Amino acid sequence: xxxxxxxxxxxxxxxxxxxxxxxxxxxxxxxxxxxxxxxxxxxxxxxxxxxxxxxxxxxxxxxxxxxxxxxxxxxxxxxxxxxxxxxxxxxxxxxxxxxxxxxxxxxxxxxxxxxxxxxxxxxxxxxxxxxxxxxxxxxxxxxxxxxxxxxxxxxxxxxxxxxxxxxxxxxxxxxxxxxxxxxxxxxxxxxxxxxxxxxxxxxxxxxxxxxxxxxxxxxxxxxxxxxxxxxxxxxxxxxxxxxxxxxxxxxxxxxxxxxxxxxxxxxxxxxxxxxxxxxxxxxxxxxxxxxxxxxxxxxxxxxxxxxxxxxxxxxxxxxxxxxxxxxxxxxxxxxxxxxxxxxxxxxxxxxxxxxxxxxxxxxxxxxxxxxxxxxxxxxxxxxxxxxxxxxxxxxxxxxxxxxxxxxxxxxxxxxxxxxxxxxxxxxxxxxxxxxxxxxxxxxxxxxxxxxxxxxxxxxxxxxxxxxxxxxxxxxxxxxxxxxxxxxxxxxxxxxxxxxxxxxxxxxxxxxxxxxxxxxxxxxxxxxxxxxxxxxxxxxxxxxxxxxxxxxxxxxxxxxx
RNA sequence: UGGGGCGUCGUCAAGCGGUAAGACACAGGAUUUUGGUUCCUGCAUUCGGAGGUUCGAAUCCUCCCGCCCCAGCCA
Numbered sequence: 001x002x003x004x005x006x007x008x009x010x011x012x013x014x015x016x017x018x019x020x021x022x023x024x025x026x027x028x029x030x031x032x033x034x035x036x037x038x039x040x041x042x043x044x045x046x047x048x049x050x051x052x053x054x055x056x057x058x059x060x061x062x063x064x065x066x067x068x069x070x071x072x073x074x075x076x077x078x079x080x081x082x083x084x085x086x087x088x089x090x091x092x093x094x095x096x097x098x099x100x101x102x103x104x105x106x107x108x109x110x111x112x113x114x115x116x117x118x119x120x121x122x123x124x125x126x127x128x129x130x131x132x133x134x135x136x137x138x139x140x141x142x143x144x145x146x147x148x149x150x151x152x153x154x155x156x157x158x159x160x161x162x163x164x165x166x167x168x169x170x171x172x173x174x175x176x177x178x179x180x181x182x183x184x185x186x187x188x189x190x191x192x193x194x195x196x197x198x199x200x201x202x203x204x205x206x207x208x209x210x211x212x213x214x215x216x217x218x219x220x221x222x223x224x225x226x227x228x229x230x231x232x233x234x235x236x237x238x239x240x241x242x243x244x245x246x247x248x249x250x251x252x253x254x255x256x257x258x259x260x261x262x263x264x265x266x267x268x269x270x271x272x273x274x275x276x277x278x279x280x281x282x283x284x285x286x287x288x289x290x291x292x293x294x295x296x297x298x299x300x301x302x303x304x305x306x307x308x309x310x311x312x313x314x315x316x317x318x319x320x321x322x323x324x325x326x327x328x329x330x331x332x333x334x335x336x337x338x339x340x341x342x343x344x345x346x347x348x349x350x351x352x353x354x355x356x357x358x359x360x361x362x363x364x365x366x367x368x369x370x371x372x373x374x375x376x377x378x379x380x381x382x383x384x385x386x387x388x389x390x391x392x393x394x395x396x397x398x399x400x401x402x403x404x405x406x407x408x409x410x411x412x413x414x415x416x417x418x419x420x421x422x423x424x425x426x427x428x429x430x431x432x433x434x435x436x437x438x439x440x441x442x443x444x445x446x447x448x449x450x451x452x453x454x455x456x457x458x459x460x461x462x463x464x465x466x467x468x469x470x471x472x473x474x475x476x477x478x479x480x481x482x483x484x485x486x487x488x489x490x491x492x493x494x495x496x497x498x499x500x501x502x503x504x505x506x507x508x509x510x511x512x513x514x515x516x517x518x519x520x521x522x523x524x525x526x527x528x529x530x531x532x533x534x535x536x537x538x539x540x541x542x543x544x545x546x547x548x549x550x551x552x553x554x555x556x557x558x559x560x
Numbered sequence: 561u562g563g564g565g566c567g568u569c570g571u572c573a574a575g576c577g578g579u580a581a582g583a584c585a586c587a588g589g590a591u592u593u594u595g596g597u598u599c600c601u602g603c604a605u606u607c608g609g610a611g612g613u614u615c616g617a618a619u620c621c622u623c624c625c626g627c628c629c630c631a632g633c634c635a
Contacts, residue, residue: 139562184563195633214635238630326571329584524594552595
């Protein structure tokens with residue numbers, strides 16, 4: 001698979017690695033991993049981690065594993081695993097043959113647990129969840145030791161084996177590390193290492209009824225895979241002492257080192273897995289790949305490219321500051337990428353009929369249109385022109401404000417790629433709405449400037465009524481309108497009911513009747529659109545809005 | 561409140577004792593058969609605050625203030 005070229009910025013993680021390289025730690029090796037739990041689809045926040053981990057591996061000529069961190073059977077599934085594999089690949093990264101599952105280590109992890117018991121540093125505790133919590137103490141008070149804390153190694157070994165064999169009820173026993181119930185860091189107050197959970201695991205089925213906790217499984221999985229730099233998000237900083245505690249006891253030689261960075265937040269949206277699951281399960285969206293979702297698959301379906309997402313991840317940087325990235329930066333990265341690659345096309349969202357009175361009836365001519373104004377190598381296409389056209393309703397105003405650069409009574413405009421036309425008259429219906437306008441065209445301006453050098457009011461796009469293809473266009477606005485991060489907890493109340501507007505009665509030029517699903521276009525003056533991966537059908541295309549072109553006209557109108 | 565982190569432009573983010581990069585956003589202007597693109601220009605005398613060390617501090621020290629994370633048998 002092609003490895004993308006993303007810029008290699010400097011950041012504190014690279015400083016740490018450089019230092020290791022200098023001192024010879026890990027013998028010059030760099031091994032990272034991307035370890036999602038398969039309990040949902042990955043989103044733009046995961047993409048940051050994917051780009052970081054795989055980017056580091058590539059930059060330092062190392063490796064990056066894809067590991068499914070599936071130690072809690074609840075909510076995990078093969079569908080999620082498949083989506084993760086698909087999405088990381090699509091983002092442009094390759095883990096070679098290094099696809100791993102924490103669940104493949106269950107037997108080894110069990111062995112590590114036994115070893116810890118033998119060292120007298122883990123014990124089986126009969127306290128239930130509530131009792132464990134009570135014994136844990138609080139931020140200000142130390143915890144109290146479990147009455148089961150000082151069982152003999154033999155008893156612990158026996159009990160732990162029986163836990164595995166299914167002798168005890170769910171939640172009745174746990175395996176705990178024997179550390180320090182008075183530790184100021186609550187993570188170190190005899191953390192639970194194994195719990196009993198009779199829930200089928202999507203890979204191991206009912207083979208196990210005890211499952212290792214994250215803190216036990218993750219560091220040891222890293223060690224088993226010879227990871228050198230275990231990069232995770234800031235909320236795990238409190239867990240690092242435990243990570244080291246476990247690894248120091250059970251692993252000899254070079255040990256992985258945990259390094260934390262700030263997770264991504266993006267304005268106006270929500271990236272919490274819990275909340276995204278809720279959106280899908282309660283059908284607020286049409287699925288994980290709904291184009292309004294901040295998931296990788298949603299963005300792909302919406303028309304964002306992997307390159308744009310990678311560019312974004314490189315642009316935001318990696319640091320330890322809590323951050324809230326302006327969604328405008330994401331959209332900038334998408335626009336920048338699409339501007340290069342998206343062929344231009346004309347589309348009328350809201351048609352207004354225009355009759356060119358002095359153009360012969362039953363006549364058609366073809367205009368050759370550049371697919372990209374700055375890139376002749378992208379070729380041309382033919383656009384049929386005839387006497388009856390559709391233009392965008394917004395492109396005509398009977399009584400235009402100053403600065404309006406489009407068609408109006410008494411004015412001339414350029415029809416993009418074709419003639420200059422001049423307003424002649426209009427037709428209204430009984431309600432007083434303009435339903436049709438009549439214009440004349442200047443044959444001498446066929447893709448040429450007027451001979452007399454006169455300037456026209458602007459350039460608008462059009463489509464031949466007879467040849468145009470009807471299309472459905474979906475305008476996606478932001479799914480949320482969360483005003484600031486502190487309001488995020490009430491996320492459902494900020495769902496934007498207008499986040500999806502379906503426009504029917506739209507027309508696209510005939511060259512788009514076979515638009516390839518997934519292909520992006522720039523509809524001139526309207527924005528970037530993507531032929532919908534799922535709903536687009538030849539002959540009647542469905543387009544999703546990717547991002548809008550800057551709406552300068554709207555901005556001017558706002559100003560005055 | 562105990563512990564762990566973090567505070568540099570509206571938003572990200574470089575900077576690591578030698579006198580505040582860059583990007584987005586924003587504001588002007590030029591070019592343009594997309595109000596797009598491109599291209600110029602402007603945008604932190606100041607780095608959470610107050611003291612101190614120093615010829616010199618965003619960078620070192622002290623105190624203070626603010627924000628985030630931790631009391632799941634989630635990850």
